Amino acid sequence: MTSPNDDSVHSVWRQGGDALKPLPLAEIKSRARVFDRAIGKRNRREYFAAAFVTLIFGLYALILPDMLLKIGSLLVIAGGFVMVWQLSRRTSRPDPGAEAADVRAYYRARLVTEERMLARVGLWYIGPLIPGLALFMAGLAGQFDSALGFAAFAAIPALVILGIWLLNRHAADKLRQQIARLDNGPEGEWK
Amino acid sequence: MTEAEQDQAFSDAIARFGDAIARMARGYEADADLRRDLEQDIQVALWQSLAGFDGRCALGTWVWRVAHNRATSHIIARRRHTQRHWSNIEDVDLAADDPTPFERATSEQATALILSIIDRLDPPDRQILLLYLEGVAAAETGEITGVSPEVVATKIHRFKTMLTRRFARTGDAL
Numbered sequence: 001m002t003s004p005n006d007d008s009v010h011s012v013w014r015q016g017g018d019a020l021k022p023l024p025l026a027e028i029k030s031r032a033r034v035f036d037r038a039i040g041k042r043n044r045r046e047y048f049a050a051a052f053v054t055l056i057f058g059l060y061a062l063i064l065p066d067m068l069l070k071i072g073s074l075l076v077i078a079g080g081f082v083m084v085w086q087l088s089r090r091t092s093r094p095d096p097g098a099e100a101a102d103v104r105a106y107y108r109a110r111l112v113t114e115e116r117m118l119a120r121v122g123l124w125y126i127g128p129l130i131p132g133l134a135l136f137m138a139g140l141a142g143q144f145d146s147a148l149g150f151a152a153f154a155a156i157p158a159l160v161i162l163g164i165w166l167l168n169r170h171a172a173d174k175l176r177q178q179i180a181r182l183d184n185g186p187e188g189e190w191k
Numbered sequence: 192m193t194e195a196e197q198d199q200a201f202s203d204a205i206a207r208f209g210d211a212i213a214r215m216a217r218g219y220e221a222d223a224d225l226r227r228d229l230e231q232d233i234q235v236a237l238w239q240s241l242a243g244f245d246g247r248c249a250l251g252t253w254v255w256r257v258a259h260n261r262a263t264s265h266i267i268a269r270r271r272h273t274q275r276h277w278s279n280i281e282d283v284d285l286a287a288d289d290p291t292p293f294e295r296a297t298s299e300q301a302t303a304l305i306l307s308i309i310d311r312l313d314p315p316d317r318q319i320l321l322l323y324l325e326g327v328a329a330a331e332t333g334e335i336t337g338v339s340p341e342v343v344a345t346k347i348h349r350f351k352t353m354l355t356r357r358f359a360r361t362g363d364a365l
Contacts, residue, residue, distance in 0.1 A: 009305075009354065013324040015303040017217050020209035023229070023234050025198055031235045099260040100240050100253055106260040106336030107314050110267055146316075180277075182315070 046087050046172050057132075059134045068139030075132030082128035090117045090124065104182070111179050117174035133157060192242055200250070201238045206255045218309045218321045219262040219271075229265050236261040248334065255322065255335045263314045269359050277313045280320070280349050303358060308350065319346045 023031075054077050061073035098106060137154050144150035192201070212233055220226040244250070305324070309317055315336060322332040329343040332344045336343070 009351070010326045011322060013214065013300045015298045015306065020205070020213035020230055020234075022205050022209060023231055025201070025238075028201075028235050028238045031231070032239050047235060067196055097234055099257045100243065101256065101260070102317050102337030103259045104261065104315055105334060106256075107263055108265060114267060163302050178313070 050084045053077065053080045057136075060136075064139075066139045066142075067137055072132050072134075072136030072139055075135055077132070079128035079130070079132050080090060083125055086124040086128070093105045108179060108182050111175050111182070115172050115175040115179065118175065120170075121168040124128060125168075126161055126165055128179075192245060192284060194242075195240045197244075199236065200241045203248060204237060204241070204254045205234070207236055208251065210259075212258050213255075214325065215321050216260055216262065217306060218317060218324075219266050221306070221310065225269075229262060232265065233258050233261045236351070249331070251327075252331060252335050259314075259318045259321070259335070263318075266314065277311060277317075280308075280312055280316045280346055280353075304354070308353060316346055320350050323347045323350070 005163070041116040050135075057076045057080075061070045064070060064073070098109070101109075140153070141150050145152065213230055213317040216226050216230050216233070220229050237254060237257050240253070244253055309320055312320065315338065318336050319332055319338065319342075322335060323343075327335070329347070332338070332343045333340045
């Protein structure tokens with residue numbers, strides 16, 4: 001077999017695809033001022049989830065009679081706000097200065113940021129919700145006839161939270177492997 | 192750099208590299224709407240970054256770094272939701288389909304295969320191949336990516352071998 005001809009490969013590549021649609025400079029400057037647009041889009045799913053939690057537990061706080069349930073609901077809402085704040089703070093923001101670095105250095109820095117975020121998810125993502133959920137569950141405990149029934153009920157959210165924590169820890173492990181692969185590639189692979 | 196100079200440098204960069212940036216974006220995002228968003232984000236990032244452009248590297252090197260880095264941020268963020276798995280090019284294995292002579296393969300087929308390979312790659316390898324496809328020299332690719340030219344050559348060789356296996360029989364011209 002013959003090796004591919006560079007010009008042919010380049011030619012094939014250049015034939016496809018649409019041309020870039022340039023943004024007007026005024027639009028670019030406007031978007032540059034609204035710097036967090038991409039981050040806002042990226043975290044939209046979490047923001048919707050937080051809004052849903054606020055709505056549901058807000059209703060609970062209004063209509064449920066028990067004081068523990070009311071306080072627990074309000075603490076869950078507060079925890080949701082803390083979680084969203086932490087999410088927007090911890091997701092690395094595009095940095096126009098850093099983006100001019102060589103792509104390997106930039107990629108490694110991004111992986112490290114993501115790894116730290118996922119490895120500590122118990123602290124900033126799950127942790128803020130725990131006090132409110134614990135209080136809410138304590139408020140519900142009195143409505144169960146048996147401790148076993150309550151334990152079975154409480155196990156459901158506990159398992160969901162455990163699952164989220166384990167999934168994120170697993171993702172952090174994979175990111176650590178990627179970082180190690182970058183750092184410990186074959187001798188001479190990286191400058 | 193004054194804002195007028197920044198604007199001028201940006202206009203020059205888009206005039207020279209705009210279409211190449213659009214082609215590069217195909218290597219990072221398959222969804223047309225999301226790709227359009229990515230292209231626009233790259234333009235914003237490029238304009239912002241050029242405020243710090245001091246001419247110590249070529250404009251092309253600067254443009255490629257910013258474009259690839261912004262695209263890398265895009266796919267890292269997307270991966271949080273799609274759980275995609277990426278590999279080094281050495282670990283990518285094509286399905287054992289019969290080779291198709293290149294003259295019988297359409298440009299779309301060839302492009303689709305190229306994109307299917309690129310889509311599986313870690314960002315560092317992805318960047319090297321996308322720069323190769325644009326005809327950027329190995330030395331400049333090394334400067335852009337932070338990889339030695341020898342590694343660039345090795346990765347490109349592996350890529351061309353994959354294309355050969357798939358598209359070329361003895362004597363075919365690809």
